[in-house]
Amino acid sequence: MKVEFVLNGKKVVVDVEPNELLINTLRDKLGVKSVKYACGIGECGNCTVLIDGEPVLSCLTLTVDVNGREVVTDEGLSREGLTKLQKAFIEEGAFQCGYCTPAFILMGEYLLREKQNPSIEDVKEYLKGVLCRCTGYINIFKAVLKTSSRREDSGNA
Amino acid sequence: MYRLPGFEYYRPLSLEEALVLLDKLEDAMVLAGGTDLVLDLKTGRYKPKSIVDTSGLKELKYIVDTGEALRIGALTTIQELVDSPIIASKTPLLWEAAREFAYWQIRNMATIGGNLCNASPAADTAPPLLVYEAVVKAVSTSGERYIPVTEFFLGPRRTALDKKELLVEVVVPYRNLERHGYAYRKIGRRRGHDISIVSVAVALRVDDGLITDTRIALNSVAPVPIRARSIEEFLLGKEPSIDLFREASKLVDRDISPISDVRAPAEYRLHVSRILVEELLLKSYKRAFKGGFE
Amino acid sequence: MEDPYKLLEKWMSSESFLVVGRGVYRVDSLDKALGKALFTEDYYIDYFLENALFIKQVLSPLPHARIKSIDASRALSISGVYGVYTARDIPGENQVGYAIPDQPLLAQGKVRYPGEVVALVAARDYEKAIKAAEEVVVEYEELPALLDPLEALERRDVLIHEERGSNIAFQTRVRKGNVEEGFSKAQVVVENEYRLHHQEHAYLETEAALAIPESEGRITVIGGLQYPHLGQKIISRVLGIPMSKVKVVAPYIGGGFGGKDDEGPLTCAKAALVAYLTGKPAFILYSREESIKIHPKREAAVIRYKSGVDENGKLTAIDVTIIHDTGAYANRGPFILWRATMHASGPYEVPNAKVDGYAVYTNKVYQGSFRGFGNLSIQFAVERQMDLLAEKLGLDPVEFRLRNILREGSTTLTSQVLDHSVGVGEALEKTALKADWWRKRREIEEYNKTSERFKRGIGVAVAWHGISTSRAVPDWSNAYVKVELDGSVTVYTGIVEMGQGSPTSSHVQIVSEILGVPVDRVKVVFASTDAPDTGATHASRGTSIGGVGILVATAKIRERMASLAAKLLGVNPEDIEFRDGRVYSKSDPSKNISWRDLVREAYARGVEVSATGYYYLPKGRFDETVGQGFAYPAYSYIVLITEVEVDTWTGEVKVLRVYPGLAAGKIINPQQVEGQIEGAIAQAVGYTLMEYLYFNEKGWVVNTNFTDYVVPTAKDMPEIEKPVYVEDRFKHGAFGAKGVGEMALIPGPASIANAIAHALGVNITSTPLTPWRILEYTRTSGRG
Known part of the structure; x- marks a missing residue:
């Protein structure tokens, strides 16, 4: 089946079987590397993507279901350079092995879009679906909170 | 866990078309979100010949307040329930359960209809819907019928739905529960997302100092999500008190039949069901009377 | 000065630092933040999806059984299936035990835990490999299984490894002072039996390896492992080819925690075996379920502990028995038990001690390295x-x-x-x-x-x-450091990057500190057998010991460059300072030369600007009979x-x-x-x-x-x-x-x-x- 959608701002057309999962289309056919397999059953969130702006799991999504929709991955968040949140991840040391990092960045961006000034509890609630085995999450919280307060600063200026 | 086995794929764009497909196809399963079915296809729990993908049926996504009940389209996602002020104000138990449901990415995909039709003993939306005595609307090419949620689950992964029927709507009556106090709690192995060890939803009404209605529902402690009828009957007409609630909670043993598995031992499920029933009866009572016994 | 001990001592005595001790950003941060960091499977997808064989493992469903026959004919009849490989196809030695030679790469004669790998199936793609793996028919004769280590310790009628004569894989002991006397002085005695359970690493990236046959009989393996040189050794043994023909590199690794120290070399060896036998690139990737079933876990333990204190609150004696549920294979169990035994006092002074340790085989997934x-x-x-x-x-x-x-x-x-x-x-x-x-x-x-x-x-x-x-187990560090003609620095180390950040932060900082070059001019090529053997990235040694080789090699180059700079600037070598990409006279900073020009001078004047940093850790004597x-x-x-x-x-x-x-x-x-x-x-x-x-x-x-x-x-x-x-x-x-x-x-x-x-x-x-x-x-x- 022919499926057409917008991936990170660019229109793509792929030919897929109906049983093909979005994670495999993205990784095997469209050069997306940030979307990761870790559990395959919707427990780890490492395959998170934004579809029409909403976070979902690409390992439980059929590629045919994104026909006509817009898919964003970590690679597509910024046209040039880094987003503020990506920068904050670097500054706060919010990753170690880096395997889960793109999923956290997507969820963090989503949160910051929904809530200007999230509380630490909001951050935990939004991020809880992505598992990280390295960092203990603390520096990830710091990176997200830091980005939000910065937004507030620029708003005041 | 990387790929799905093959199947014939259908994506109807109208309810009509969907029903015709379900009528015609042998061995078809309905995809309504995918957070259960896709992984069940991966693990081989189900090996259907055909998949009917409902993602094109936008008409089954709605929340309508009739004044007596909420009519919720079967393809409404759990996150849409969380985000709905109507759900929060009219059916707060359902709202609380939806908030505790898995996590953001899953809630954006999972639908209320899918959660019910999957018929897991741990279905998160089941306890509140059992308390509200919701009714589901099932349609097929030969007509429609309404099935009370209390009669919907027949066993683990088994429902009262016919193969050719599609669950299209969940009707949640709330009017007659407006004077009830209510409470909900889910216990899992961690604070983040988890399959419940048990979750309990309670609604309680007191008139003139006597209990006139109690509804208690639990999941994960029986082959299907269930109501704790023994406790409900026991409480009817009695004067609420801490001691009464404690005594009542012990009767949960008669209603549930938990098993031991990797997630928790049966004894623990039994124990914590009692604790939760007691705690939530008290909380419901306090909510109904703003302050309770203090 | 080239003496590694003196060089290390010299740098140890530094009091002020420019780069060390600060939260410098990791050099892998940009790729990781942008989702561009490549892990093993990414190399497969980018370059080999269409032309590498996919390997699927056939696992034992039984805890303990004799293999009567393996029939692969049905699997082999599926089109796109290249081969089904078992123990008898191994050209070299089917032996991968790290501490004791008790473990085959592919089950030989017997299986000893559910999840043991019996055969490898190689097919053109994932689907075919899965299908073929299901069609491999293994006939077993089931044997009685032992699941409880305390029972296995006593049983002589059922032996998990017959050749060892008992189910005890390894024993340790400490005898210090006189324990009875110690307890007689005790005012208070406490005695308990403790039970600790297994732990799964749950690294988010499962095990993966890609093996590529190359010219002249060489083979290159890209895989998730914590010690490339150990992978090289295991592959060389399994294939029966010299180590020099095997190159192993680890890309970014999605978490290790010890698990990939044990399983990583085996993962690589499986891919290498198929690549060697077929002459085609071969890729293996564990599903989460396979990963949890197959790879070793943190040991479960039963510990009997008796300790006494005197009236002043000072410990007088301990008497400890440690029993580790070792599972099907010893793996690193003997080392794990040894470490447990020698740490049995905790960080306390105990004058009298008796400790006995037993690593006991059972028919369960075997224990292995896990952080701690x-x-x-x-x-x-x-x-x-x-x-x-x-x-x-x-x-x-x-x-x-x-x-x-x-x-x-x-x-x-x-x-x-x-x-x-x-x-x-x-x-x-x-x-x-x-x-x-x-x-x-x-x-x-x-x-x-x-x-x-x-x-x-x-x-x-x-x-x-x-x-x-x-x-006295030898431990050393090493690295190869070279200064390029443009003044940038390339470092080769065997230490891997599995999240801990040593090659991407502290190693860079060490070089930057010593040579005074900015961190972005330092490239650490990590996790490669092209580097001298650096030892494993385990035992918390990536920075502390792994970094020593880099420090020594870099310090050697600095000594040479300081002499050269001193000559050029007309000052004493002790008066030379390296910072911010320039080399100064400390006493007269107006005398200086850019690092880059200095490097050019070195190339022109015959000063070697590359060095290795071999550093051997001095060790003392140990008497195993009394653990002293x-x-x-x-x-x-x-x-x-x-x-x-x-x-x-x-x-x-x-x-x-x-x-x-x-x-x-x-x-x-x-x-x-x-x-x-x-x-x-x-x-x-x-x-x-x-x-x-x-x-x-x-x-x-x-x-x-x-x-x-x-x-x-x-x-x-x-x-x-x-x-x-x-x-x-x-x-x-x-x-x-x-x-x-x-x-x-x-x-x-x-x-x-x-x-x-x-x-x-x-x-x-x-x-x-x-x-x-x-x-x-x-x-x-x-x-x-």
């Missing part, structure tokens, strides 16, 4: 004992520990005198002060008197962890103070706050150190409260997925305070650094358990502390 390496379970027992002894003596737990704590000049369990780098006492005092220990403990006890349902507790646990390999002598060159130490709240009705435990205190020598990058501590605490919280393997009656692990092997989420984390650092420099570590990576996990479970015991007033002797286990404890204490 045998030390977590024994420190749990030690630290529970310390609390119980303190309670019986009526002493505060911190005060009691301080009376016995190791200090400079102390004698360890193995009678080794600690001559330097013993900051644990200071770390304990400072951490207790920071946590406001004494006041909080009193306040909590007051709170618990009136709170019926919710109880709070605060607990302390201290741990030590020997640096480097144990006893030189065990480790030094120890890292950590203190964790933990606050918890327990719902005594539901049994749920909430870890509220943790105060860490670390004595791990020089802290090279504080941000990375904090990350290690926080990550380790997450794993400790998981291990203690929610993670467990659930075995069925056939020895199967039932919970082989993330639905039922649950690890902490963002919602499960306690608050973690800034660590207290005591920088007790280690003379064989880079700038005096000791290991950090494993530390906070080691006393984590003990610290949580001590806090729970404080909250509930019960004696806790086992893990995991699931809600139902907590309720059992409260019930037995008559409070439930």
Whole structure:
């Protein structure tokens, strides 16, 4: 089946079987590397993507279901350079092995879009679906909170 | 866990078309979100010949307040329930359960209809819907019928739905529960997302100092999500008190039949069901009377 | 000057640093933040998806059985299937045991645990490989299985490894002083049996390897492993080809925690075997379920511990028996047991000790390396004992520990005198002060008197962890450093990047500090057998020991460059300073030359600007018969103070706050150190409260997925305070650094358990502390 959608701002057309999962289309056919397999059953969130702006799991999504929709991955968040949140991840040391990092960045961006000034509890609630085995999450919280307060600063200026 | 086995794929764009497909196809399963079915296809729990993908049926996504009940389209996602002020104000138990449901990415995909039709003993939306005595609307090419949620689950992964029927709507009556106090709690192995060890939803009404209605529902402690009828009957007409609630909670043993598995031992499920029933009866009572016994 | 010991000593005595000790950003940050970092599977997808064979493993469903026959004919008849490979196809030696030669790469004659790999199926793609693996028919003759280590210890009629004559894989012992005499002097004696459970690593990237046959019979393997040179050795042995024909590199690794130290080389060897036999590139990737079934776990342990103290609160004797459930193969079990045994006193002085250790085979998934390496379970027992002894003596737990704590000049369990780098006492005092220990403990006890349902507790646990390999087992560091013509620096190391950040932060900082070149001009090529053998990235040695080779090689180059610069600037070499890409005379900074020009001069004037940094760690003698002598060159130490709240009705435990205190020598990058501590605490919280393997009656692990092997989420984390650092420099570590990576996990479970015991007033002797286990404890204490 022919499926057409917008991936990170660019229109793509792929030919897929109906049983093909979005994670495999993205990784095997469209050069997306940030979307990761870790559990395959919707427990780890490492395959998170934004579809029409909403976070979902690409390992439980059929590629045919994104026909006509817009898919964003970590690679597509910024046209040039880094987003503020990506920068904050670097500054706060919010990753170690880096395997889960793109999923956290997507969820963090989503949160910051929904809530200007999230509380630490909001951050935990939004991020809880992505598992990280390295960092203990603390520096990830710091990176997200830091980005939000910065937004507030620029708003005041 | 990387790929799905093959199947014939259908994506109807109208309810009509969907029903015709379900009528015609042998061995078809309905995809309504995918957070259960896709992984069940991966693990081989189900090996259907055909998949009917409902993602094109936008008409089954709605929340309508009739004044007596909420009519919720079967393809409404759990996150849409969380985000709905109507759900929060009219059916707060359902709202609380939806908030505790898995996590953001899953809630954006999972639908209320899918959660019910999957018929897991741990279905998160089941306890509140059992308390509200919701009714589901099932349609097929030969007509429609309404099935009370209390009669919907027949066993683990088994429902009262016919193969050719599609669950299209969940009707949640709330009017007659407006004077009830209510409470909900889910216990899992961690604070983040988890399959419940048990979750309990309670609604309680007191008139003139006597209990006139109690509804208690639990999941994960029986082959299907269930109501704790023994406790409900026991409480009817009695004067609420801490001691009464404690005594009542012990009767949960008669209603549930938990098993031991990797997630928790049966004894623990039994124990914590009692604790939760007691705690939530008290909380419901306090909510109904703003302050309770203090 | 080229002497590695003198060079290290010289840099150790530096007091001020430009780059070391600061939170420099990691060089992998940009790729990781943008999602561009490549892991093993990414190389397969980018370059080999269409032309590498996909390998699927055929696993034993039985715990213990003889293999009667393997029939691959049906599998081979599927189009696109290239081959089915079993033990008899192995051209070299089918032997991969790290400590004892007891383990085949592919099952030979027998299977010894459910999940053991019997055959490899290679097919054109994933689907075909899966299908073919299901069609391989293995006929078994089932044998009686032993699942309980205590039973296996006694049984002689059922032997898991017949050739070994018993089910004991390995034994250890310590005999120090006179234990009977020690106990006769004791005023208080405490004796308990502790039971600790398995732990799954749950690294998010599962095991993967890609093997590529190359010209002249060479083979290159890209895979997730923690010691490329060990992978090289294992592959060479399995294929029967020289090590020089095998190249192994690890790209970014999605977490290791020890698991990929054991399984990584085997993963690589499986891919290499298929590539070698077919002449085609071959790729293996474990599914999550396969990963949990197949790879080794943190050992489960039974520990019997008796300890005594005299009226002054000083330990007089310990008598300890350690039994490790080793599972089907010894793997690194003997080393793990050895480490547990030699750490059995905890970081305390004990004059009389008897310790016996047994690693016992069972028909379950075998134990292996996991952050802490045998030390977590024994420190749990030690630290529970310390609390119980303190309670019986009526002493505060911190005060009691301080009376016995190791200090400079102390004698360890193995009678080794600690001559330097013993900051644990200071770390304990400072951490207790920071946590406001004494006041909080009193306040909590007051709170618990009136709170019926919710109880709070605060607990302390201290741990030590020997640096480097144990006893006289050789340990060394090395690296190859070269300065390119443009002044940029390339470093080759075997240390891998699995998240810990040594090659992407501290190694870069070391070079930048010594040569005064900016960090972005330093490239560390990590995890490659092109580098000299650097040893493994395990035992918390990536920075402290792995960094020494880099320090020495870089320091050699600096000495040469300083002489050259001195000549060019007309000053003394001692007057030369390297900073910010220039080389100055300290006394007259107007005399200077850019680093780049200096490098050009070196190339022109015959000064070698490349060097290796071999550094051999001096070791002492050890007598195995009594477990006495030189065990480790030094120890890292950590203190964790933990606050918890327990719902005594539901049994749920909430870890509220943790105060860490670390004595791990020089802290090279504080941000990375904090990350290690926080990550380790997450794993400790998981291990203690929610993670467990659930075995069925056939020895199967039932919970082989993330639905039922649950690890902490963002919602499960306690608050973690800034660590207290005591920088007790280690003379064989880079700038005096000791290991950090494993530390906070080691006393984590003990610290949580001590806090729970404080909250509930019960004696806790086992893990995991699931809600139902907590309720059992409260019930037995008559409070439930």
